[in-house]
Amino acid sequence: MFTENNAELNLSEIIQKVDLMEQAKNDLPPLKIAFLHNIMIDPIVPYLKFLCFEEGFYPNIYLGDYDNVMQSILDVESSFYRHQADIVVLCVKLENLSEKLFQSFTSLSVSEVQEESDRILGYFEQAIGEIRKHSKATILVHNFEILAYPSFGVLDYQCSSKQINTIRQINLKLVDLINKYENAFIVDLDLLQSNVGYHNFIDRRYWQIGKLPYTRQATEVLAKEYMKFIRARMGKNRKCLVLDCDNTLWGGILGEDGIGGIKIGKTYPGIAYFEFQQAILSLYHRGILLAICSKNNEADVLEVFRDHPEMVLRENHFAILKINWKDKVANLKEIADELNIGLDSFVFMDDSEFEANMVKNCLPQVKTVSLPNDPTLYRDILNSLGFFDSLAFSEEDKVRSAMYQAEAQRKKVKTQFEDLDEYYRYLEIEVDICSADEFSVGRIAQLTQRTNQFNLTTKRYTETDIKSFNHSPEHAVLYLKYKDRFGDAGIVGVVILAYTAEYALIDTFLLSCRVIGRGIEDVLLKACLERAKKANKQTICGLYLKGKKNGQVADFYRKRGFTLDSQDENEAKFGFSLEKPIFCVPAYFKAIRTQ
Amino acid sequence: MDNQVKKIMAQVFNVPEGEITDNASPDTISSWDSLKHVNLVLALEQAFGVSFEASEIVEMLNYKLILLTLKEKGVEIGGAG
Numbered sequence: 108m109f110t111e112n113n114a115e116l117n118l119s120e121i122i123q124k125v126d127l128m129e130q131a132k133n134d135l136p137p138l139k140i141a142f143l144h145n146i147m148i149d150p151i152v153p154y155l156k157f158l159c160f161e162e163g164f165y166p167n168i169y170l171g172d173y174d175n176v177m178q179s180i181l182d183v184e185s186s187f188y189r190h191q192a193d194i195v196v197l198c199v200k201l202e203n204l205s206e207k208l209f210q211s212f213t214s215l216s217v218s219e220v221q222e223e224s225d226r227i228l229g230y231f232e233q234a235i236g237e238i239r240k241h242s243k244a245t246i247l248v249h250n251f252e253i254l255a256y257p258s259f260g261v262l263d264y265q266c267s268s269k270q271i272n273t274i275r276q277i278n279l280k281l282v283d284l285i286n287k288y289e290n291a292f293i294v295d296l297d298l299l300q301s302n303v304g305y306h307n308f309i310d311r312r313y314w315q316i317g318k319l320p321y322t323r324q325a326t327e328v329l330a331k332e333y334m335k336f337i338r339a340r341m342g343k344n345r346k347c348l349v350l351d352c353d354n355t356l357w358g359g360i361l362g363e364d365g366i367g368g369i370k371i372g373k374t375y376p377g378i379a380y381f382e383f384q385q386a387i388l389s390l391y392h393r394g395i396l397l398a399i400c401s402k403n404n405e406a407d408v409l410e411v412f413r414d415h416p417e418m419v420l421r422e423n424h425f426a427i428l429k430i431n432w433k434d435k436v437a438n439l440k441e442i443a444d445e446l447n448i449g450l451d452s453f454v455f456m457d458d459s460e461f462e463a464n465m466v467k468n469c470l471p472q473v474k475t476v477s478l479p480n481d482p483t484l485y486r487d488i489l490n491s492l493g494f495f496d497s498l499a500f501s502e503e504d505k506v507r508s509a510m511y512q513a514e515a516q517r518k519k520v521k522t523q524f525e526d527l528d529e530y531y532r533y534l535e536i537e538v539d540i541c542s543a544d545e546f547s548v549g550r551i552a553q554l555t556q557r558t559n560q561f562n563l564t565t566k567r568y569t570e571t572d573i574k575s576f577n578h579s580p581e582h583a584v585l586y587l588k589y590k591d592r593f594g595d596a597g598i599v600g601v602v603i604l605a606y607t608a609e610y611a612l613i614d615t616f617l618l619s620c621r622v623i624g625r626g627i628e629d630v631l632l633k634a635c636l637e638r639a640k641k642a643n644k645q646t647i648c649g650l651y652l653k654g655k656k657n658g659q660v661a662d663f664y665r666k667r668g669f670t671l672d673s674q675d676e677n678e679a680k681f682g683f684s685l686e687k688p689i690f691c692v693p694a695y696f697k698a699i700r701t702q
Numbered sequence: 703m704d705n706q707v708k709k710i711m712a713q714v715f716n717v718p719e720g721e722i723t724d725n726a727s728p729d730t731i732s733s734w735d736s737l738k739h740v741n742l743v744l745a746l747e748q749a750f751g752v753s754f755e756a757s758e759i760v761e762m763l764n765y766k767l768i769l770l771t772l773k774e775k776g777v778e779i780g781g782a783g
Contacts, residue, residue: 119745123713149737150744312756313740323744 121157128160138164141192145174145203147319154330180237195244201251212258212270245340246291250278255305335493345494351457352401372417379482384419386486394504395495398427400438405430426511436469447620503597513594531695534591540634541702543584548573550598562617565654581606589622600631610646611639626693640685649681714742727764750777
């Protein structure tokens with residue numbers, strides 16, 4: 108079930124659907140969202156609930172008392188804290204927070220304006236700081252929409268300290284402020300208002316009747332914007348964009364029009380596709396994987412990617428190209444297999460309603476976007492989706508596609524070797540195992556959140572958690588870097604050890620699926636044992652916690668000489684005496700360096 | 703047209719459509735509070751493509767007044783019932 112990107116939601120229908128879904132029994136994981144607001148925000152509830160259900164969560168929404176923001180935040184016994192939200196939204200509107208800046212600006216002196224700005228920023232500093240003290244929730248903070256009609260008229264925006272620019276500066280300072288806190292983000296109301304227009308955003312009628320500032324349209328837009336944060340926070344942001352070619356990446360049908368006849372370029376009509384390709388390339392640089400799924404002759408399409416002078420996208424931008432006459436559902440499944448990511452990570456765009464509908468029906472977990480007839484709209488449609496939005500951007504994201512291509516290379520070459528050890532030797536694998544440092548904590552945390560298969564305990568940690576493990580004398584955090592002749596995969600393995608007086612516990616042991624099956628797991632485990640031995644522990648305990656996708660590692664420790672100490676249906680504990688000799692790792696590695 | 707109004711009211715108030723009588727008002731429908739009223743008005747505006755004035759919003763507090771207000775906006779209403 109997927110709401111077409113910007114299609115308007117029918118309010119009465121979604122109210123009914125939400126009521127039905129709330130009454131039905133289901134086992135959707137709960138998602139708690141709390142609103143602290145100084146304006147009435149109730150109309151957003153049906154939209155937000157509907158979108159949460161659509162994304163597979165059972166929403167539990169708390170609305171604080173009207174204009175009771177700071178009171179709720181300062182009272183640790185408040186119903187706000189008792190709700191224990193996963194997401195906290197701070198909806199403070201300037202009109203209610205500062206009548207001075209909003210209504211009376213022309214009567215203020217320069218120092219009064221400064222004072223009021225400082226008071227506002229102090230208010231947010233206190234609010235966010237206090238929430239963070241008592242809650243680990245993701246905090247979303249509304250910034251301020253600028254006024255449609257500034258106090259000093261056209262003179263106002265000539266000056267950086269008059270009304271419009273004062274508000275803009277407060278907004279910029281809010282950005283600096285939230286960056287001081289983990290897991291806190293701005294929701295840019297000013298940008299949203301700019302997208303739909305002031306008269307479509309602010310509803311003076313409802314504001315005057317009951318302090319409800321936003322139009323129905325604005326409420327819907329707001330709910331959709333919150334969902335971008337929620338998806339990213341819950342790991343539901345998408346990672347791969349799969350594209351058709353004909354009438355999607357270029358105008359026309361390659362097989363009929365030939366490479367000279369397709370429309371792609373800087374002038375009309377090819378410019379629509381040119382701009383669309385630029386937007387897609389921008390996603391590539393954000394770390395989103397690109398793939399092609401097209402019914403065409405492979406040689407023809409490759410010729411376009413390689414030789415057409417006006418193309419923005421080239422062959423090397425795509426992790427996989429499925430250009431054949433098979434059905435797209437089968438192709439999409441193969442792409443998912445080869446990239447080793449779930450179909451629920453995909454967004455598929457095709458101009459053909461037939462193809463789009465088939466994929467929608469057969470693979471509902473894929474977000475399918477059926478492109479309209481007018482290609483002028485393509486770029487904005489892509490940019491408006493928000494399905495790829497993530498809350499972090501790492502070095503690894505930048506080079507992700509290159510890494511997937513290197514993997515494709517490895518697979519191709521493997522077929523040339525009869526002996527696996529020969530192949531591994533050929534790869535010239537270099538492994539580095541290091542203690543975590545400030546540069547690696549982000550990637551380490553990311554791996555604990557994303558790795559599902561080769562993950563012994565599936566414990567999810569934030570950057571803050573990793574930092575505190577790193578600083579604790581009772582823990583050790585190690586990461587593993589992998590490099591071979593085809594490329595540098597960066598950090599792909601993580602170990603977290605927890606020490607007691609006598610033994611070391613392997614709290615976390617994971618490897619990215621990219622490097623499974625080359626003996627890397629043995630290298631990492633050996634480093635674990637050596638580290639525990641260095642810490643003067645006599646025993647090391649391996650823990651297996653059953654997760655949704657990690658069945659393959661249930662007997663990982665047992666296979667490496669650990670003894671089973673205890674077991675029930677959800678977990679197993681294994682022990683290994685460090686007085687025993689530590690096993691050897693395969694000899695085909697070019698280099699193993701442990702720090 | 704009044705069937706569409708009753709349908710929307712049923713959806714917003716989470717009651718079977720048959721419970722929306724011609725006398726429907728906050729007195730007969732217990733879930734019809736001020737917040738539900740806002741949702742109702744927003745839904746009616748969306749469905750009929752009209753825009754109510756503030757005074758109309760606060761006054762259209764029963765089914766008959768809703769029909770009347772819509773009629774004033776040029777929205778055709780069917781027979782009663």
